[in-house]
Amino acid sequence: MDWINAIVQGTLLGGLYALFAAGLSLIFGVMRLVNIAHGDLIVLAAYLGLSVSTVLGIHPLVALALVVPIMAALGYGLQRGILNRTLGDDLLPPLLVTFGLSVILQNGLLEIYSADPQKLQAGAIETASLQLGSLALGYLPLLMFACSVAIIAGLQWMFYRTALGRAFRATSDRQDVAQLMGLNRAHVFGLAMALALAVTAVAGVFLGIRTSFDPSIGGGRLIFGFEAVIIGGLGNIWGTLAGGVVLGISQSIGAEINPGWQVLAGHVVFLAIIALRPRGLFPRMD
Amino acid sequence: MTHAVTRSSRTSRIAAVVGVVLLLGLSAAPWWAGRADMRLMGEIFLYLSLATLWNLLAGYAGLVSVGQQAYVGLGGYALFGLTILVGVPAIWAIPLAGIIGALVAVPVAVLIFRLRGAYFAIGTWVIAEVFRLTAAQVSALGGGSGTSLPADVVRAMAEGRDAREALAYWLALGVAVLVIGLAFAILRSRLGLALTALRDNELAARSLGIDIWRTKFIVYIATAGLTAMIGALIFIQKLRISPDAGFSVNDWTAFVIFIVVIGGIGTLEGPILGTLVFFALRETLADLGTIYLIALGVVAIVVMLRAPSGLWGLIRARAGAELFPISHRVRGETQQGDR
Numbered sequence: 001m002d003w004i005n006a007i008v009q010g011t012l013l014g015g016l017y018a019l020f021a022a023g024l025s026l027i028f029g030v031m032r033l034v035n036i037a038h039g040d041l042i043v044l045a046a047y048l049g050l051s052v053s054t055v056l057g058i059h060p061l062v063a064l065a066l067v068v069p070i071m072a073a074l075g076y077g078l079q080r081g082i083l084n085r086t087l088g089d090d091l092l093p094p095l096l097v098t099f100g101l102s103v104i105l106q107n108g109l110l111e112i113y114s115a116d117p118q119k120l121q122a123g124a125i126e127t128a129s130l131q132l133g134s135l136a137l138g139y140l141p142l143l144m145f146a147c148s149v150a151i152i153a154g155l156q157w158m159f160y161r162t163a164l165g166r167a168f169r170a171t172s173d174r175q176d177v178a179q180l181m182g183l184n185r186a187h188v189f190g191l192a193m194a195l196a197l198a199v200t201a202v203a204g205v206f207l208g209i210r211t212s213f214d215p216s217i218g219g220g221r222l223i224f225g226f227e228a229v230i231i232g233g234l235g236n237i238w239g240t241l242a243g244g245v246v247l248g249i250s251q252s253i254g255a256e257i258n259p260g261w262q263v264l265a266g267h268v269v270f271l272a273i274i275a276l277r278p279r280g281l282f283p284r285m286d
Numbered sequence: 287m288t289h290a291v292t293r294s295s296r297t298s299r300i301a302a303v304v305g306v307v308l309l310l311g312l313s314a315a316p317w318w319a320g321r322a323d324m325r326l327m328g329e330i331f332l333y334l335s336l337a338t339l340w341n342l343l344a345g346y347a348g349l350v351s352v353g354q355q356a357y358v359g360l361g362g363y364a365l366f367g368l369t370i371l372v373g374v375p376a377i378w379a380i381p382l383a384g385i386i387g388a389l390v391a392v393p394v395a396v397l398i399f400r401l402r403g404a405y406f407a408i409g410t411w412v413i414a415e416v417f418r419l420t421a422a423q424v425s426a427l428g429g430g431s432g433t434s435l436p437a438d439v440v441r442a443m444a445e446g447r448d449a450r451e452a453l454a455y456w457l458a459l460g461v462a463v464l465v466i467g468l469a470f471a472i473l474r475s476r477l478g479l480a481l482t483a484l485r486d487n488e489l490a491a492r493s494l495g496i497d498i499w500r501t502k503f504i505v506y507i508a509t510a511g512l513t514a515m516i517g518a519l520i521f522i523q524k525l526r527i528s529p530d531a532g533f534s535v536n537d538w539t540a541f542v543i544f545i546v547v548i549g550g551i552g553t554l555e556g557p558i559l560g561t562l563v564f565f566a567l568r569e570t571l572a573d574l575g576t577i578y579l580i581a582l583g584v585v586a587i588v589v590m591l592r593a594p595s596g597l598w599g600l601i602r603a604r605a606g607a608e609l610f611p612i613s614h615r616v617r618g619e620t621q622q623g624d625r
Contacts, residue, residue, distance in 0.1 A: 034404030036352070085591055091403045095350055096547055096590050103540055104583035107576040219535060223415060226408045230401075264419040267412055271397060274409070278400040 014248030039222030045204025233280030353410025361517025387514020432528025550596025
């Protein structure tokens, strides 16, 4: 029974990891940018959620109404102001610039909020659970998982059914031709980053409700998101959800064996997958 | 008109003489420098070595790793494990740590070379995390809270504190000379030619028959072994190790990357200049704490965007100087003979 419980809880946790990964996957898909600061942006969103909910005295989930647009605007500005200048054939500039950004964000948060762990208070929903036989499913993990599925479905729909998605796909395929067709590449990339950080905002607030956080944990969140993307297969957004779930289950099974092995088990499964299936479980592009 | 192909130039010959004099002066530091200065210089040499190695990886072989702390920590832990658990003298544990680092790097390289570009970068970070979490499980070396080097191991290194400090200093200086010398020798060799071609254009290099995978593999293994050796030296100075200190991404990778980027990536001179700038900034601004780190991040971003070839790149563009004679230059000569 413990094992079934571990698998179910791991699956729900995987929803959160898929949210960490969705933004990463989106910007990689559109502009081949790997954002090393992604984890720190998740943590930034959690702190924004903290500030908004304490200053205005509102529930953290309601605070999302402000955090999401703030993060999206930040994403657009970041992309157009800095990151667009780094894009090109050489992969060093985007990598190093986002690495610098990561150090700036980490230390900036440390300066403003100190190193003390913080947590978002979500009230009764944090402990309430649905009893299914001997399984207890927390409402909060269920809500996170449902949100994650909804966001990924939304991204999928946006990508293949809307004009914006067509612009993303066109720019992703051939930047110069898309530019000739009247798409402003800089603007399209800005929108992609805005959307990615909007998703990141949701991920950050959920992270803050689920566990305590401090400015140093960004790197770890980046790695979880990255592992979910690679396990699922590059360019496949539903695959990313599956990757998140695989990672979540591996971690909760690892924790079941030995509490010290939780994160390690996730990494080991990730390394096993790149050894056996280097393109991930459900690859769609190189 | 005839012409000659040379590598050395007046600048490089002067640099060589200055370098030798500087080296002699630095070797004598235990007789003229105070203990604190010697510790600082030792730290500078170790960072210089780390930066030179990272530059070889990222600047030449195109292997942008953000996980070199894996080998720093591994080397440190190898030192502590060998001395505490096996009873190897600390001096012998240092080269052994290097060998262990290189051996561990072989399966790691086979695995993470499957990841491309930026994904390779984060993959190296995952490896470092695996090492860190594994080290935290080794209860014989203190688990998550780490351990100290026992007093008898330290005392066995040399008689008296002054002699130990001098030994640690010479080892740091020695490894810096070894690493820079090795990087210089590699870059002048056939492998170096392959690496330079790789740096400039991977596709063109491959079409000229360079085995990309093998070249990258050799560089990765060599840097891993040397990085582990430096890790052992770092923790001989610190006398204490913990998983968080040994496998710190900020200390052993972020700072190193900033040094190389600010100094000038893809040149041997860049990391040297970068290390000097980094320590000058640190010694003057370190009291500012986090602000200092934010400033460092801003400087690195501005350099990457405005002057991607770094400070040395700016100097070279103006003066055409090259301290290490690596590139070939063609010089036309008039009939009257050489000048």
